[in-house]
Amino acid sequence: MLRRNFVKTVSAAAVTAALGLGSLNALAAETIKVGVLHSLSGTMAISETALKETVLMAISEINSKGGVLGKQLEPVVVDPASNWPLFAEKATELIEVHGVDVVFGCWTSVSRKSVLP
Structure with a gap:
């Protein structure tokens, strides 16, 4: 139970901090889009699929309690397929295509x- 509360608290704090640091679009939008960048296929899928599920669980719990800043979180999941160069492409896709x-x-x-500028 302590772990679940920790995950929820950290997730909410991270989203709030990220929004406070510069996403004015999020304040105007009806939802806050959350990119989820974990491998769902390839060699790392066995570890990272559980991480994706944890992020989605945290988003669901946050949404059930009113969201962040009164807005619901909208997950956008992509699969970099355990391919390190693909992480950079997928990160760019999340930001530029999915917003x-x-x-x-x-x-x-x-x-x-791989995702560093």
């Missing part, structure tokens, strides 16, 4: 390095 306000994912250090 997400925040991205959660990149569990491994190599995937995090």
